[in-house]
Amino acid sequence: MTTSAPAALLGEEPIARADGLSVDDLTVRYGQTTAVDRVSLDVAPAETVAVIGPSGCGKSTTLRAVAGLVGAATGTITLTGRNVTTSDPARRDIGLVPQNYAVFPHMSVAANIAYGLRARGVDTTARRQRVRDMLELTHLSDLADRRPDQLSGGQRQRVALARALAIRPDALLLDEPLAALDPQLRGGLRRELSSMLAATDCATLIVTHDQREALSLGSRIALMREGRLVQFDTPRRLWDDPADAFVADFLSGAVLLEAERDHDHAVALDGLWRVPVRDLQVRPTAHGATRLLLRYDSLTVTEPHDAPDDGSALIAQVDHTEFTGESLHLTVRAGDHTLGVRVAPDTRVGRSVALTVAPGRATLLLPPA
């Protein structure tokens, strides 16, 4: 696991962790398979942390372990100072919103919201008042008597959220909250969800595989791969200073190359590419090594015979071209290196290309001297 520099070092306000959710060294196994491997993260009250990663990375298992639906092999889960690692799910005070929302199909909207309150023995007056408050918060007052099969996907999501918040949980867990919705609706509902979460004071953990969702909803992001936590930091720092090439590629489709500083040049790909430092943004990195960060707008493509011969252009063979709308994805080969790069969608590409860095568009990440 790679962690970032302490927040205080980066000039950010440290966040108190005493009352929120804390996961320390969590390992979850299914038989011989380790689904989650020594993961540690924390969520402060009123904070939203997004756990992101590709399918099978262990993010949903982490969430289920926090909810108490799968057991932890090792590690501890602490909620508002209580060690809940082995507690029954019913005693954790956690609101869970699963991917399919799990709105109870045989109950009305209001009865769904009241379910946890009934289970906890809240008296009728208080229960009805709390249900009214939750209906209002989630803009469902007019739909209180509707059955779930009469609701849209977005409305069902709000029912599940209202039901989870009704019990005043210490932590709120959302598993892929927007994945079941039409892509056209997600933008608006993401903003709606964000404003509803802002109105709560519980620690919120969101699991998603959608980078945009994680970046916009999470005040911090925990990026996982193969059961392990790769990087846990603010969206800005993950974007600007990815821990490794996987983080850069997964979060933004960027390319992160190992590099060396050689006077006025950044040298990458075993010396095949010498990029003048004057053409690069230079930023400090908290991850040790010097690296070159290339985004889809970092490179310009020219014909090899038009390229300068001072090493600042990378001459490469084009193995594959893919048009993705907002960019052109090239798989190129230079020497023994194969890399995927994104360039402007209107770029003309031949069998071989010369890649040069557009001035000011690529970043050289340098460790502190």
Added chain:
Amino acid sequence: MSRLITRLTCLFVLVPIIATLVAATSVDFSQGPWGGGLTLDWFAYAWPPMAPVIGRSLAVAALVVALNLAVGGPLAWWVARHPSPLTRLTGYLVNVPLAVPGIALSVALVGTYPMLRPSGLLLVLGHLVFTLPFTLAALVPALADDELRTNESVARSLGAGGARVLRTITVPACLVALTQAVTMVFALSFGEFNISFFINPPATPTAPFALFDSYSTQRLEPASAQSMIFIAFVAPVLTAIVLARRRSPRRTP
């Protein structure tokens, strides 16, 4: 086309019932339908000996349904929620009685548990063994449903204990499957002949055995009247159970 097939199927089932009703209300069916005139006398003649038999069969069927829910419910839960070679083997073993002829099953049961025969307990257990596969076939897929399991997880996270989750989430979600199991088990037990014939003491016959006896030894008219009495008892019970499942619970906050 499908409507035609449905109507033909209904006709195929209804015609024998109507024919039985015609025979039961004919003074002398040997002269043809309603030969000698229309009468209800055969019902009056058939009812007194049939009443205790029907009562006995209803009691056995109710007991078999209750035992199916008590034994088959937890067994279906175990098979659905803990997939393993052992649960798969259990699933196969439970189905074995379906492939064994009734006489072989009956002889095996009577030979192994003769002490249970006089009380009628062996008959109930025989019906249980015969009907359990149908309970499992209905309940296992319903209990294994991913959506139900997610709903249960959410209910637990909201603070509901195991009993509340079972009562408020699991049972309502499995209501259709439960109704299927109950109706199927009731109908199978109430109308079961093979096991009843071999296991049950002749002095206390069940309804199918009594019908067999009537058709073997009496005129067609009173035997048909007994058949109609049999149908009159089983049809409303099955209809009531099917209607019951339409009453899904509605809750208020």
